Amino acid sequence: MLDTVRQFDDSGWGREDGPTRGVEAVVEGGAVLCFPRLRFELADDERRLLDAGVADGKSKNISLRGPGGDVRGAAPEYADALGQMMRRFRTQATSLAERLFPHYRGALRMGNTSFRPVAIEGRQTSWRKDDTRLHVDAFPSNPMHGDRLLRVFHNLNPHGRPRHWRIGEPFEDFARRFLPAIAPPRPGSAALLHALRITKSRRTPYDHYMLHLHDLAKADADYQRNAPQSEFDFAPGTTWVVYSDQVLHAATSGQFMMEQTFYLAPSQLADVTSAPVHVLQRLLGRPLL
Numbered sequence: 001m002l003d004t005v006r007q008f009d010d011s012g013w014g015r016e017d018g019p020t021r022g023v024e025a026v027v028e029g030g031a032v033l034c035f036p037r038l039r040f041e042l043a044d045d046e047r048r049l050l051d052a053g054v055a056d057g058k059s060k061n062i063s064l065r066g067p068g069g070d071v072r073g074a075a076p077e078y079a080d081a082l083g084q085m086m087r088r089f090r091t092q093a094t095s096l097a098e099r100l101f102p103h104y105r106g107a108l109r110m111g112n113t114s115f116r117p118v119a120i121e122g123r124q125t126s127w128r129k130d131d132t133r134l135h136v137d138a139f140p141s142n143p144m145h146g147d148r149l150l151r152v153f154h155n156l157n158p159h160g161r162p163r164h165w166r167i168g169e170p171f172e173d174f175a176r177r178f179l180p181a182i183a184p185p186r187p188g189s190a191a192l193l194h195a196l197r198i199t200k201s202r203r204t205p206y207d208h209y210m211l212h213l214h215d216l217a218k219a220d221a222d223y224q225r226n227a228p229q230s231e232f233d234f235a236p237g238t239t240w241v242v243y244s245d246q247v248l249h250a251a252t253s254g255q256f257m258m259e260q261t262f263y264l265a266p267s268q269l270a271d272v273t274s275a276p277v278h279v280l281q282r283l284l285g286r287p288l289l
Helices: 024-030 044-049 077-100 171-181 190-196 205-219 221-226 277-282
Strands: 005-007 032-035 063-066 070-072 109-116 147-153 165-167 229-234 239-243 248-251 257-264
Touching: 032 229, 044 077, 063 077, 070 077, 077 109, 077 147, 077 239, 077 257, 165 257, 171 205, 171 277, 205 221, 205 277
Parallel strands: 005 032
Antiparallel strands: 032 239, 063 070, 063 109, 109 257, 147 239, 147 257, 165 229, 165 248
16 A cells, blocks of 8 residues: 555644645655645535536536636536635635745646536546546646646535545656557647647647556556555545646545646756656656657
């Protein structure tokens, strides 16, 4: 079993509200930072939002996007209330990240805020989109160009149900296992995908390898069953923080979760060699950006 979940006793979100700070080395080393007492409190009138019916039925997530904070994926009658709740979570998650990681202050870029009101169990999806399978995060249409994906999660479940995760082997071990099966990108393919608007920007070789690592892991049933992995239940009221582009993870059960994404250039890490792009460059022996 892998010892990747590190627990901390903080109970406040603010930059001065908790004892844990300066833990860049822990999260960059591939740990999941877990705060069992760090609760995101709902206002009384927000408890009605803990219902799968607040989603529009087309999306599994409700998201707050862009500088204006447009709400996507919500049933229209709930959009305003959901937007207020997610903006408050965004603010608190930002304060938490700035306290935990002072080295990143001024360098973190805000990504989407999301609320996931739909239960994981019974969800019908393709194997590529099946997040109950171990994977690292990589996106077919949105190349990351080596940027890190730092995510703050919180379990809001009102019925005592945990968010159950499987957590996989260290990134370098995972990459060594699957890299030999990945051919280099074809010349001109990144430009073509961008010209056809399949991708929002040109894929780098890094994005090519990360997408294939994502897909090969999800498609390999033997790996999903037998790869080194541990299991962890994030109880209601628990917050956890992780680099989801580095830590293999699979969410297998649970309902009602908040999530805040931050982007960070690998050059802004405390240890730049910990970034997946540097690991892959070292293993492949060539630049990927």
